[in-house]
Amino acid sequence: MIPRRRLHVDRIRCDGYGMCAELLPELIDLDDWGYPILRADVVPREFEGLARKAVEVCPVLALRLTAEPRRTPTPIARPAPASRSGS
Amino acid sequence: MSDQILWFAARGAGVVALLLFTATTVLGILTTTRWGTAGWPRFLTAELHRNLSLLSLAFLAVHIVTAIADPFTSLGIAAAIVPFASSYRPVWVAIGVVALDLLLALIVTSLLRPRIGQGLWRAVHWTAYAAWPLALAHGLGAGTDAFSTWLLAVQAGCILAVALAIGWRLWAGGSNRERLPDVVAAGRRPGATPYVRRDR
Amino acid sequence: MAARILAGPPLDAGPESLRDHLARLGPRPNARAAIKELEASGLLGRGGAGFPAGTKWRTVAARGGGDARVLANGAEGEPLSAKDRALMTLRPHLVLDGALLAASAVGAAEVVLYVGAEHRHARSALSRAIGERAATRGGLPVPVTIVDAPTAYVAGEETAAVHFVNDRDARPTAVPPRPFEAGVDGRPTLVQNVETLACAALVARRGAAWYRERGSGTTPGTTLITVTGGSSPGVREIDLGTTVADVAGMAGARLAETSAVLLGGYFGGWAPAADAWEIALDPAALRERGRTLGAGVIAFLPAGQCGVRATARIIAYMAAQSAAQCGPCVFGLRAIGDTLERIAVGTGRSGDLARLDRWGRQLPGRGACRHPDGAAGHLASALDAFGEEFRLHAATGRCSAGAAGRAA
Numbered sequence: 001m002i003p004r005r006r007l008h009v010d011r012i013r014c015d016g017y018g019m020c021a022e023l024l025p026e027l028i029d030l031d032d033w034g035y036p037i038l039r040a041d042v043v044p045r046e047f048e049g050l051a052r053k054a055v056e057v058c059p060v061l062a063l064r065l066t067a068e069p070r071r072t073p074t075p076i077a078r079p080a081p082a083s084r085s086g087s
Numbered sequence: 088m089s090d091q092i093l094w095f096a097a098r099g100a101g102v103v104a105l106l107l108f109t110a111t112t113v114l115g116i117l118t119t120t121r122w123g124t125a126g127w128p129r130f131l132t133a134e135l136h137r138n139l140s141l142l143s144l145a146f147l148a149v150h151i152v153t154a155i156a157d158p159f160t161s162l163g164i165a166a167a168i169v170p171f172a173s174s175y176r177p178v179w180v181a182i183g184v185v186a187l188d189l190l191l192a193l194i195v196t197s198l199l200r201p202r203i204g205q206g207l208w209r210a211v212h213w214t215a216y217a218a219w220p221l222a223l224a225h226g227l228g229a230g231t232d233a234f235s236t237w238l239l240a241v242q243a244g245c246i247l248a249v250a251l252a253i254g255w256r257l258w259a260g261g262s263n264r265e266r267l268p269d270v271v272a273a274g275r276r277p278g279a280t281p282y283v284r285r286d287r
Numbered sequence: 288m289a290a291r292i293l294a295g296p297p298l299d300a301g302p303e304s305l306r307d308h309l310a311r312l313g314p315r316p317n318a319r320a321a322i323k324e325l326e327a328s329g330l331l332g333r334g335g336a337g338f339p340a341g342t343k344w345r346t347v348a349a350r351g352g353g354d355a356r357v358l359a360n361g362a363e364g365e366p367l368s369a370k371d372r373a374l375m376t377l378r379p380h381l382v383l384d385g386a387l388l389a390a391s392a393v394g395a396a397e398v399v400l401y402v403g404a405e406h407r408h409a410r411s412a413l414s415r416a417i418g419e420r421a422a423t424r425g426g427l428p429v430p431v432t433i434v435d436a437p438t439a440y441v442a443g444e445e446t447a448a449v450h451f452v453n454d455r456d457a458r459p460t461a462v463p464p465r466p467f468e469a470g471v472d473g474r475p476t477l478v479q480n481v482e483t484l485a486c487a488a489l490v491a492r493r494g495a496a497w498y499r500e501r502g503s504g505t506t507p508g509t510t511l512i513t514v515t516g517g518s519s520p521g522v523r524e525i526d527l528g529t530t531v532a533d534v535a536g537m538a539g540a541r542l543a544e545t546s547a548v549l550l551g552g553y554f555g556g557w558a559p560a561a562d563a564w565e566i567a568l569d570p571a572a573l574r575e576r577g578r579t580l581g582a583g584v585i586a587f588l589p590a591g592q593c594g595v596r597a598t599a600r601i602i603a604y605m606a607a608q609s610a611a612q613c614g615p616c617v618f619g620l621r622a623i624g625d626t627l628e629r630i631a632v633g634t635g636r637s638g639d640l641a642r643l644d645r646w647g648r649q650l651p652g653r654g655a656c657r658h659p660d661g662a663a664g665h666l667a668s669a670l671d672a673f674g675e676e677f678r679l680h681a682a683t684g685r686c687s688a689g690a691a692g693r694a695a
Contacts, residue, residue: 011613011655012461013205015262017121019130031649033263033618034121057130059118061205068463268611274603274621 013062023054093157100150107143109245116252119261179228189218302412305419308380318391327495334480347477348393355395356471361402361481362436362443370511373522375409379416385484404435440608445478458610459656504528504569514538516587528569540587551581554661556668593688594673599631615653633684
């Protein structure tokens with residue numbers, strides 16, 4: 001059985017309470033508006049208890065532990081730096 | 088003599104249950120304001136809210152058991168479950184029973200929240216705004232010393248605490264969710280910068 | 288280049304009738320080998336994501352249990368794109384062919400044509416085409432309905448399309464489940480762009496080998512593009528692998544008169560004209576360079592128009608088009624949009640460029656859909672392509688393009 005050790009934020013439910021970042025500062029940062037930035041989605045063993053607590057305490061149940069990997073970002077961003085000739 | 092003990096216990100447990108229930112309500116409201124400091128993180132408010140609700144239920148149990156056991160009140164078990172089943176101050180006891188039922192629903196749905204989902208949980212949790220005043224009313228009408236000074240002072244304090252919490256919540260705002268469409272719409276005007284920095 | 292998708296009557300002759308369509312291409316082929324042909328052809332989705340069509344069809348077929356759904360996506364919410372509405376207007380039967388072929392191949396009980404409400408000609412052409420089919424002896428094998436998509440950028444996103452068909456709410460939903468797992472009516476749904484379906488209809492008739500004859504790069508086939516900014520803009524069909532220079536030639540845009548090229552539309556990115564000119568429009572090659580063909584939009588920015596201003600306008604549009612469901616997108620795009628506006632008009636503050644970079648890097652993957660990712664990618668490419676312009680605007684409030692060097 002694949003262990004459920006990846007953090008997943010339901011971005012529509014998330015309302016910026018920030019309790020997840022308080023409990024897991026090593027894994028979760030907050031942006032300028034209080035919304036979580038997952039620095040890493042795989043939860044190391046020693047943080048599993050705290051991760052479960054964070055899932056339980058989220059007032060809107062936006063945080064989940066899942067086995068599925070994060071969606072790979074669309075391969076759109078960050079073109080190779082343009083040549084500077086003339087511009 | 089033992090009658091007196093039961094009577095004291097019932098009153099005492101009832102008052103403590105009310106205080107704890109009030110604190111629970113205040114902390115619940117506080118959670119939605121997203122208030123927190125480095126020394127008092129937001130999850131602490133949420134956790135304390137949860138723990139005090141369970142503690143209030145424990146004192147409520149003592150209050151109910153001793154009230155039933157007290158021969159002076161002639162309350163049977165039925166009176167604790169069915170509104171208006173008691174012959175002793177039926178209306179006020181009934182109010183207490185309804186408050187009890189709502190509290191049980193609040194706690195059970197909260198413990199089972201991952202199973203029942205956020206929507207149902209929220210709908211039930213709103214009834215807390217009915218449960219707490221009912222508990223307060225029950226305290227005023229059902230107790231034999233309802234209008235003693237100290238009890239009135241305690242209840243006034245409870246009302247003040249919840250009123251202040253609600254006032255803060257209305258002033259400080261809470262969820263971003265309703266504001267999101269406004270923030271998007273405001274962006275259609277050039278130069279407006281309504282985005283708000285949330286303090287950590 | 289001989290047209291394939293747009294082959295047939297002249298492009299100013301209006302919708303092709305069923306009779307002409309059948310005379311030109313013959314009857315719709317049997318769907319039995321369709322998925323295999325599609326996989327062999329290497330046909331990629333034409334809606335922007337570029338996912339292999341054959342794989343998508345196979346997945347839905349496997350999960351559908353005979354009760355799947357097909358949603359033909361003709362919402363075309365990208366403002367610079369016109370190819371889908373042109374295709375639906377001129378070759379409605381080819382699109383219908385593709386949708387019905389897909390329905391047969393994946394075992395769907397219903398086809399929904401999700402057409403942008405503002406594309407009135409496309410809608411009436413499709414409506415008439417459905418009528419023509421229904422009147423034939425066989426009739427329609429499955430019910431085909433047209434649903435008017437709202438005129439919003441995110442309404443064309445696949446979960447938004449499904450959400451609207453189900454609940455009249457064109458906002459993206461959180462995944463999982465994705466449409467191929469649970470979509471229209473909760474059933475596994477194939478959401479496919481109308482151009483992809485039209486190509487699939489051709490592949491099923493002519494075979495994978497025929498499809499692969501065209502295309503000069505790694506990716507075979509032809510594709511529809513929408514070109515703006517030259518002297519003869521419009522929708523064209525090109526071989527994949529055609530260079531931007533050749534497209535410029537078709538559209539009447541000259542290198543000396545162009546400052547930058549937008550590849551892929553609002554969801555794509557900018558490149559300085561000199562760098563862009565030799566780029567081959569081949570999805571594989573583009574991906575290697577961190578670029579995308581997206582929905583086939585190629586826009587030439589004339590020299591003398593301010594790239595900072597253009598970027599600010601586009602990002603402001605994308606911010607205003609947020610579905611307003613996720614905080615990072617709503618607040619992030621607002622902040623970026625406001626900052627870009629200040630820089631564009633010349634009232635930038637110190638640290639603005641650093642803030643733009645930081646906010647942009649924080650966006651990808653933090654919304655329920657890819658809207659913030661697209662905006663972040665667009666911003667990054669603009670900061671890169673117009674780097675000097677941004678620095679000039681931010682530091683001095685001046686613009687090297689535009690009237691008398693004033694930033695506005």
